[in-house]
Amino acid sequence: MTKHKTLNYRVEAGGKLSGRLRVPGDKSISHRSIMLGSLADGVTEVTGFLEGEDSLATLRAFRALGVAIEGPVAGRVTIHGVGMHGLRAPGAPLDLGNSGTSMRLLTGLLAGHGVAVTLTGDSSLSGRPMKRVIEPLTRMGAFIGATEEGTAPLTIAANQPLKGIDYLLPMASAQVKSAVLLAGLYATGETSVTEPAPTRDHTERMLEGFGYSLQREGPRVSLIGGGRLKATPIDVPADISSAAFFLVGASIAEGSELLLEHVGINPTRDGVITILRLMGADIELANERLVGGEPVADIRVRSSHLKGIEIPEHLVPLAIDEFPAIFIAAACAEGTTTLTGAAELRVKESDRIQVMAEGLQVLGIKADPTPDGIRITGGLLEGGRVESHGDHRIAMAFAMAALRASKTIEILDCANVNTSFPGFVSLAACSGLRIEAQE
Ligand code: S3P
Numbered sequence: 001m002t003k004h005k006t007l008n009y010r011v012e013a014g015g016k017l018s019g020r021l022r023v024p025g026d027k028s029i030s031h032r033s034i035m036l037g038s039l040a041d042g043v044t045e046v047t048g049f050l051e052g053e054d055s056l057a058t059l060r061a062f063r064a065l066g067v068a069i070e071g072p073v074a075g076r077v078t079i080h081g082v083g084m085h086g087l088r089a090p091g092a093p094l095d096l097g098n099s100g101t102s103m104r105l106l107t108g109l110l111a112g113h114g115v116a117v118t119l120t121g122d123s124s125l126s127g128r129p130m131k132r133v134i135e136p137l138t139r140m141g142a143f144i145g146a147t148e149e150g151t152a153p154l155t156i157a158a159n160q161p162l163k164g165i166d167y168l169l170p171m172a173s174a175q176v177k178s179a180v181l182l183a184g185l186y187a188t189g190e191t192s193v194t195e196p197a198p199t200r201d202h203t204e205r206m207l208e209g210f211g212y213s214l215q216r217e218g219p220r221v222s223l224i225g226g227g228r229l230k231a232t233p234i235d236v237p238a239d240i241s242s243a244a245f246f247l248v249g250a251s252i253a254e255g256s257e258l259l260l261e262h263v264g265i266n267p268t269r270d271g272v273i274t275i276l277r278l279m280g281a282d283i284e285l286a287n288e289r290l291v292g293g294e295p296v297a298d299i300r301v302r303s304s305h306l307k308g309i310e311i312p313e314h315l316v317p318l319a320i321d322e323f324p325a326i327f328i329a330a331a332c333a334e335g336t337t338t339l340t341g342a343a344e345l346r347v348k349e350s351d352r353i354q355v356m357a358e359g360l361q362v363l364g365i366k367a368d369p370t371p372d373g374i375r376i377t378g379g380l381l382e383g384g385r386v387e388s389h390g391d392h393r394i395a396m397a398f399a400m401a402a403l404r405a406s407k408t409i410e411i412l413d414c415a416n417v418n419t420s421f422p423g424f425v426s427l428a429a430c431s432g433l434r435i436e437a438q439e
Pocket of ligand 1 (some may be wrong): 027028172173175176199293320321344
């Protein structure tokens, strides 16, 4: 993967957001479309594919594993599936860049395969915890080498016979759940995962879309290994995690009104809408429909007076990627917002609790981190220079903060916005954000 150039954002204070826009495709669904399309029998046509670095890392990895994949061209990808056992050993380690989803899901998918593979990533991904997938996969019979700290590079041995397990997930993680289920496709007997709280269920929905039978009973999902996948077209909805920055931006900037089109509103992902509404946001869903097994809607958001809340813990996994944006809403709200039960935020692309607290403090906001959350007291945002620590969602969240700031906000190290939201600067600028990227 190419080394990114240094890229900073300079966002002038003030402005409002208006118009109608479609943010890029859902990252989680884009990854899974490549993975399942590659293993399927037949040709899978994907539309709305996210052409961001993370999902492209998955696409390149499957090309290196011998799958013929055309595109992406304007979000269209054609995958010539090789069947469950058709992957070939790659000639070199697979570099997954910044993408935790690629690494954790691929580890599960390859654990019982006939190919030996090494997975590497950038410095952020190389520091992220992988024991959470290694442990259950090893119990299934996989052999996965890692550093002493349980981090990448990961080496996955070929031809390890796997057996199904009954796995009680120790943390609410869709990546771990998915890794175990994908390994379960290659295991003898039944593999089940029971989660402590609902997490995104795109793997389950897409497996069913590819004709694989699953049992879902409350928090438990199970499947029997040894089946096959049948190619099916996939229309990837716009990513609610990318829409979240605009939901917050339009909510906090007076006089804003935006229509966000074709956004995925899967109930395991819509916590940001619930949380912003609890804070008083004016958000309406229209034209709700089901697209390829995933619920989709157009979302209208208008500016509103937000108030601080205690965020209910059960909403945390349903909004896990949206907290950087939600913290900006909290900084603009009247009163205090308290988040608990969100220690997972500390092991994302950056320590999102610490990094957001530091950035908010630079902007003059009282933000007190706790081991599993944060307390933010709304106030007047000043300008200043904020570090994103190479975390795409931190960079975009602080860009939206400028809508309510008294002076310019500069955000450092923003190149990784390209991992999830290519075109962010121009789309945000067209909607009214006074943003400029500076190399
Ligand atoms: C994802 C699951 C979540 C999320 C990530 C994408 C997925 O991670 O934060 O951006 O596609 O399964 P965890 O499973 O680590 O919570």
